[in-house]
Amino acid sequence: MILQTLLLLLGFFQLPPVDEGKSDKPNIILIxxxxxxxxxxxVYGAKGWTTPNLDQLAADxxxxxxxxxxxxxxSASRAALLTGAYANRIGIHGALDHSAKHGLNPKExxxxxxxxxxxxxxxxxxxxxLGHHPxxxxxxxxxxxFFGLPYSNDMWPxxxxxxxxYPPLPLIQGEKTLAFLEDQSELTTWYTQKSLEFIDKNQDxxxxxxxxxxxxxxxxxxxxxxxxxxxxxxYGDVMMEIDWSVGQIRKKLKExxxxxxxxxxxxxxxxxxxxYGGHAGLQGGLKEGKGTSWEGGxxxxxxxxxxxKIPSGTTLKQPAMTINILxxxxxxxxxxxxxxxxxxxxxWNLLQGKEVKPTPYFAYYNQNELQAVIYDKWKxxxxxxxxxxxxxxxxxxxxxxVKYAHIRLEKEQLFDLSHDPGETTDIHSNFPEIxxxxxxxAEKARSDMGDQLTQRQGTGNREPGRISEK
Numbered sequence: 068m069i070l071q072t073l074l075l076l077l078g079f080f081q082l083p084p085v086d087e088g089k090s091d092k093p094n095i096i097l098i099x100x101x102x103x104x105x106x107x108x109x110v111y112g113a114k115g116w117t118t119p120n121l122d123q124l125a126a127d128x129x130x131x132x133x134x135x136x137x138x139x140x141x142s143a144s145r146a147a148l149l150t151g152a153y154a155n156r157i158g159i160h161g162a163l164d165h166s167a168k169h170g171l172n173p174k175e176x177x178x179x180x181x182x183x184x185x186x187x188x189x190x191x192x193x194x195x196x197l198g199h200h201p202x203x204x205x206x207x208x209x210x211x212x213f214f215g216l217p218y219s220n221d222m223w224p225x226x227x228x229x230x231x232x233y234p235p236l237p238l239i240q241g242e243k244t245l246a247f248l249e250d251q252s253e254l255t256t257w258y259t260q261k262s263l264e265f266i267d268k269n270q271d272x273x274x275x276x277x278x279x280x281x282x283x284x285x286x287x288x289x290x291x292x293x294x295x296x297x298x299x300x301x302y303g304d305v306m307m308e309i310d311w312s313v314g315q316i317r318k319k320l321k322e323x324x325x326x327x328x329x330x331x332x333x334x335x336x337x338x339x340x341x342x343y344g345g346h347a348g349l350q351g352g353l354k355e356g357k358g359t360s361w362e363g364g365x366x367x368x369x370x371x372x373x374x375x376k377i378p379s380g381t382t383l384k385q386p387a388m389t390i391n392i393l394x395x396x397x398x399x400x401x402x403x404x405x406x407x408x409x410x411x412x413x414x415w416n417l418l419q420g421k422e423v424k425p426t427p428y429f430a431y432y433n434q435n436e437l438q439a440v441i442y443d444k445w446k447x448x449x450x451x452x453x454x455x456x457x458x459x460x461x462x463x464x465x466x467x468x469v470k471y472a473h474i475r476l477e478k479e480q481l482f483d484l485s486h487d488p489g490e491t492t493d494i495h496s497n498f499p500e501i502x503x504x505x506x507x508x509a510e511k512a513r514s515d516m517g518d519q520l521t522q523r524q525g526t527g528n529r530e531p532g533r534i535s536e537k
Contacts, residue, residue, distance in 0.1 A: 092185060092273040092400050093373065094266075094329040096316065097178070097392070099148065099277070100309060101141070101194060101219070101284035104339035106351025107306055108368050113349060115299025116306050120314035121370065124333060128372025129381040129418055133484065135388040135441065136337055138431055139357050139364035141219055142196045144336040144389070145279070149177045149197070149208075151393030151409035155435045156516050158531035163196060164222050165234055170198015171208060172532035176405030178393050179209030182275045185400050190265040192258050193279035194219065200534050201242050210277070214240050214261045220251055220281040220288075227467050251288035254281055255305075259312040263319050270323045273400075278316075280309055285343050286466055300464060302346055330373040330399070332392065338363045342469050344462030354490040359453045360430035360438035362446075362490055377418050384485075386441055387414050388428050408527060427508040435525075437518040440509045444485035445498075447505040450476050451520055481505075 105111055109118045110125040136144045141162040143154035150157060150171070157175055171177075179189040190212045191205040198204070199217035206213050216238065223236035235247035248254075262278050282288070282305045289304040293311070297303025313333065320326045339348035341356040341363075350356060353363035369387070371377060390411030397404050398413040417423045425443040432438050432451075439448045454471040456462070462469060480493040481502055495502060512518070517525030 091328075092187070093376075094274050094276075094320075094325055095182070095187075095396060095400075096276045096278065096329060096331045097148075098313065098316075098331070098333045099145070099193075099279045100333075100335040101279070101281055102337060102340050102348065102357060103283055103306075103309070103335035103368070104348030104350060104356070105353055105363065105366050105368055106349030107283075107335075107339075108370075110370075111351055111368050113306070116297035116303030118306060118310040120310045120317065121333060124313065124317070124331060124372050125370045127374065127379050128331075128370060128377045129383050131369040131371075131383045131387060133384060133386045134334065134367055134369035135365050135386065135428055135430070136335075136367055137365070137388055137390060137429060139337040139359055140432065141194075141336060143431075145196050146171055148336075148389040148392060149179075149277075150175050151178075151390050151405070151411040152407075153390065153410050153429065153431060153516060155431045156408075156410065156525075156527060157529050159197065160434055162219060163198060164218055165199060167198065168200075168536075169531040169533045170200060170203025172530065173202065173207060174532075175407065175529075177209045178396060179205070179275060179277065181209075181393065181397060181402045181405065182273075182400060183209055183211075185402050186273060187400075188265075188269040188272055188274040189277075190262075190269075190274070191215065191277045191279070192261045192265070193277075194281045194284075195279070198532065202534065203532055204239070204242055206242055212241065212265070214238075215258065215279070216248075216281060219284055220254070221285055223248070225286070251281070251286065252290055254288060255308045255312055256290050256292075259315050262312075262316060266316070266319050266323065266325070270325060278312075280312070282309060283348060285340060285346050285468075287346050300345055302348065306348075327374050330371070330376070332369075332371050334369040334389065335367040337365065338367065340468075341456055342462075342471055343466065344469070345464030346466050352489050355453065355455060358432070359455075360432050360448065360451075361453070362484070362488055365430050365439075366488075371418060378420050381418075381420065383417060385417060385423065385425060386428060386443065387417065407529065427505075427512075429509075429512050431516075433519070435517050435519045437509060437512055437516075437520060440505050440512070441484075442505060442508060444483055445501055445505060446482045446484050446490070447502060447509070448476065448480045448482070448490075449509070449520060450479055452476075 146154035146159035191210040237244040293308040355361035430439040457472040481495040513523040515527040
């Protein structure tokens with residue numbers, strides 16, 4: 068109750084002056100879940116819980132079958148989403164914690180900064196994870212307002228594997244800590260409430276809302292209204308509350324008459340954290356999960372809806388990636404692309420059902436390892452070490468993880484993802500010309516961004532932001 072009262076007293080958004088007059092630019096809502104897996108939505112085959120609001124979002128717009136993040140880990144995935152650049156290009160690797168002395172460089176252009184130049188109100192709710200020092204927080208990266216966590220919700224003293232390594236988990240408004248969380252059961256509800264407030268306060272101007280849910284990343288928490296709602300336990304309950312959150316946002320848009328002029332994007336930062344067993348999501352037939360460049364780690368659900376602009380009930384089979392979102396929004400809003408090089412291309416034509424030439428995508432992990440390249444239905448995986456659940460492991464359902472084993476893939480492998488999304492059959496020897504083409508793509512990436520696996524230094528890498536040491 069103390070925290071809820073504090074939130075009410077302090078309010079939430081400090082808004083810039085409202086721009087008089089209506090704009091024909093669309094409102095944009097980008098919802099980014101954490102560790103939500105490819106098979107976790109009803110339209111992707113989820114069993115044990117229901118996601119009616121997300122399923123309806125898919126029916127009202129486009130569902131991607133082959134949508135990727137370039138990095139199957141928290142901070143890197145978010146950096147790529149918000150800048151349109153591979154995170155290794157801009158010096159963000161892994162998952163930053165409270166000890167990090169760097170973050171997203173303020174010289175990079177985020178989606179929020181790009182849209183502010185077009186008169187957008189910009190608000191961020193949820194998990195940031197691109198630097199917890201003031202100079203790296205969302206309010207220094209183009210967002211008018213911020214309410215949420217500076218990093219992952221497991222980075223707190225109750226972490227099951229590193230007890231008391233992390234300090235208390237701060238809930239931040241703007242750049243000030245409101246409270247330190249000991250209970251996260253209301254987090255999804257708070258995020259939803261603050262998102263609705265932002266929409267209410269900006270209904271008369273174009274707005275960009277970035278809602279980055281902390282769930283279903285462990286530790287899992289759910290409010291009383293969703294406890295026991297699914298037949299699959301706590302994870303299913305959490306998924307149903309996230310779905311409810313999406314429904315609340317769509318309901319608010321409809322009430323305010325904003326539904327027709329709002330683009331909603333829903334996706335996830337990577338696949339499931341498999342070592343947590345029953346507290347992890349559903350792979351949907353894909354191989355491995357979070358922290359790997361196999362399909363289960365980097366292929367995520369993606370839904371995009373905008374009435375009258377994106378054909379309803381569309382299923383898109385051509386690959387796309389989160390780095391495409393920024394340039395797509397630039398094309399839609401007439402914004403200028405960032406001055407520093409980015410890697411994504413607009414997928415607006417693809418979303419409208421037009422024919423688009425495929426583009427190569429790269430999966431980087433660890434400290435700049437190029438582990439795979441994807442082009443159309445083809446995926447070439449390079450020799451590297453990856454983590455997996457050891458055979459015979461008894462996966463738990465209590466929030467405690469099992470230990471990973473680490474395996475080295477000794478020979479590169481080629482897969483036809485249109486027939487083998489589970490990456491079960493290596494067809495490397497059958498398609499030498501395809502292998503040659505994918506190698507050419509990979510060599511360009513290595514020359515540009517480097518590759519630790521082949522000891523290559525790139526020429527196009529940039530430094531992250533760093534705090535000044537006194």
